[in-house]
Each structure stands twice: as structure tokens, then as C-alpha cells.
Amino acid sequence: MNTAFGKRAVILSVFLSLFIFGPYGDSRVSAIDRTTYKGLKTFSEVLDMVDKNYVEPVETDKLLQGAINGMIRSLDPHSSFMTPDLYKELEVETQGQFGGVGIEIMLIKDILTVVSPIEDTPAFRAGLKPGDQILKIDGKSTKDITIMEAVKQLRGAKDTKVTITIMREGMAAPKDITLTRAIIQVKSVKHKKLEDNVSYIRIAAFQDRTADDLRKALRELDDKNKPMKGLILDLRNDPGGLLTQAIDEIGRAHV
Numbered sequence: 001m002n003t004a005f006g007k008r009a010v011i012l013s014v015f016l017s018l019f020i021f022g023p024y025g026d027s028r029v030s031a032i033d034r035t036t037y038k039g040l041k042t043f044s045e046v047l048d049m050v051d052k053n054y055v056e057p058v059e060t061d062k063l064l065q066g067a068i069n070g071m072i073r074s075l076d077p078h079s080s081f082m083t084p085d086l087y088k089e090l091e092v093e094t095q096g097q098f099g100g101v102g103i104e105i106m107l108i109k110d111i112l113t114v115v116s117p118i119e120d121t122p123a124f125r126a127g128l129k130p131g132d133q134i135l136k137i138d139g140k141s142t143k144d145i146t147i148m149e150a151v152k153q154l155r156g157a158k159d160t161k162v163t164i165t166i167m168r169e170g171m172a173a174p175k176d177i178t179l180t181r182a183i184i185q186v187k188s189v190k191h192k193k194l195e196d197n198v199s200y201i202r203i204a205a206f207q208d209r210t211a212d213d214l215r216k217a218l219r220e221l222d223d224k225n226k227p228m229k230g231l232i233l234d235l236r237n238d239p240g241g242l243l244t245q246a247i248d249e250i251g252r253a254h255v
Contacts, residue, residue, distance in 0.1 A: 081146075102124055103121075111133050114131065131169065137163075157181065163176055196230075199230070199232070200232045201233050202234040206245040211248040
């Protein structure tokens with residue numbers, strides 16, 4: 001048995017064990033289980049055909065990862081499969097400092113789109129705006145790209161360059177913009193006092209220290225606004241981050 005076929009056999013066997021016997025140890029096979037069995041059989045056959053007949057040699061691991069990426073992406077625009085390398089990139093982001101260009105991005109109708117440029121960053125100074133569509137990164141199309149793949153391509157060491165091709169409403173043709181990466185520091189929580197003893201807090205992202213920074217901001221505003229008559233909590237264009245920090249903030253806010 002060749003190695004590639006052996007991998008497929010093992011993977012298919014594991015999948016079938018999970019679907020047929022399930023996490024509950026129940027040997028009953030429902031109609032949906034039988035449908036899943038047929039789907040997995042088709043998947044294995046297609047994988048074998050590609051491996052044997054594609055015009056160029058293929059790496060089975062990459063094909064399997066591509067299949068997993070496709071499965072997760074079919075759920076919603078915010079779900080993605082992270083390899084260990086991509087997970088490290090996410091950990092870097094939640095620490096609030098990284099090498100990059102300074103934009104928040106997301107997929108809107110499967111198109112990589114700028115949510116917001118971060119103030120005083122290369123992207124901000126280059127004039128990028130919310131709603132800009134990123135069609136290419138360093139000449140490579142972003143069609144079918146995942147958010148984490150885009151993050152990995154846009155981040156990099158300070159003073160290195162990356163060229164993005166954008167399309168903006170009102171533009172006659174796409175435009176290339178070359179950005180020089182810098183150390184991006186994202187301040188998670190910003191706050192200020194408004195009129196009539198109303199306080200304003202902006203949460204830009206959920207990072208390691210967001211909950212602590214929010215409590216600090218509330219204490220400072222409470223000292224300035226006595227009595228505090230209202231509080232505006234601004235979460236617009238917040239790209240997310242650590243769920244534990246979001247839960248901690250909500251829990252503390254209710255105490």
C-alpha cells in the first residue's frame with residue numbers, strides 16, 4: 001500500500017468511526033449517517049483520482065487541508081481552519097503589537113475588504129478607507145482567500161514592503177498601493193468624557209488586557225463624571241479577538 005493511499009484509508013476509517021459509532025457509543029445508523037458515508041466515499045474516490053491523474057504531482061496533505069478549509073468556510077465568513085502557524089499569528093494579534101500595515105479586514109460577500117484603517121499606521125497614511133476591496137496581495141489574487149491567509153500575507157517584519165491592489169467605489173480601475181510594514185500597536189480601549197456627564201468608551205479589539213483596560217477606563221470616567229448619567233460603549237468595526245476577554249467584560253459589567 002502506498003503512503004498516500006494509506007493516509008486516505010486511515011482518515012476515511014476515522015471519519016466513518018466517528019459518524020457511525022459517534023461520540024455517544026451508539027451503533028445505530030440513521031439516514032443522515034448513511035448519506036454522510038456516501039459523501040465520504042465520494043471524497044475518498046475524488047482524492048484518489050486527483051492523486052493519480054492530475055497533470056502535476058500533488059501533496060496529499062495540502063489537498064486534505066484545502067478540503068477542510070472549504071468545509072469550514074461553508075459555515076460563515078467568520079469561521080476558518082487554523083494551522084499551527086496561523087494560530088501563532090492570531091496569538092500575536094491579541095497581544096496588541098505586531099509587524100504589519102495597520103488595517104482591520106474581513107470577508108464581505110467573499111471579497112477581502114477593509115473594515116477600518118488603524119490611525120497613524122502605513123495603511124492610514126496611504127489613504128486606505130473602509131469598504132476598499134483588496135483584489136490582490138503582491139500580485140496574487142485574493143479570490144477564495146481566508147482571513148487568516150490574508151493576515152499572514154499582509155503581516156511581516158518592520159520596513160519590508162507589500163503591494164496591495166484595491167478597488168474603491170468611484171474608481172475607474174483597480175489601483176496598486178505599496179505599503180512599508182511597521183510595528184503596529186493597537187490600543188484596545190479608548191475613552192473620553194462627553195457633555196452632560198455622559199462617558200464614551202471605544203473597544204477596538206478583544207486582546208489580552210482588554211478587560212483590565214476597560215475597568216481602568218471606567219474608574220477614570222467615574223472619577224471625572226460624578227454622577228455618571230450615561231455610558232456609550234462603542235463596538236463598531238471591532239474585528240473580535242479573545243472570547244475570554246469578551247466574557248470577562250460582560251460579566252464584570254453586570255456586577
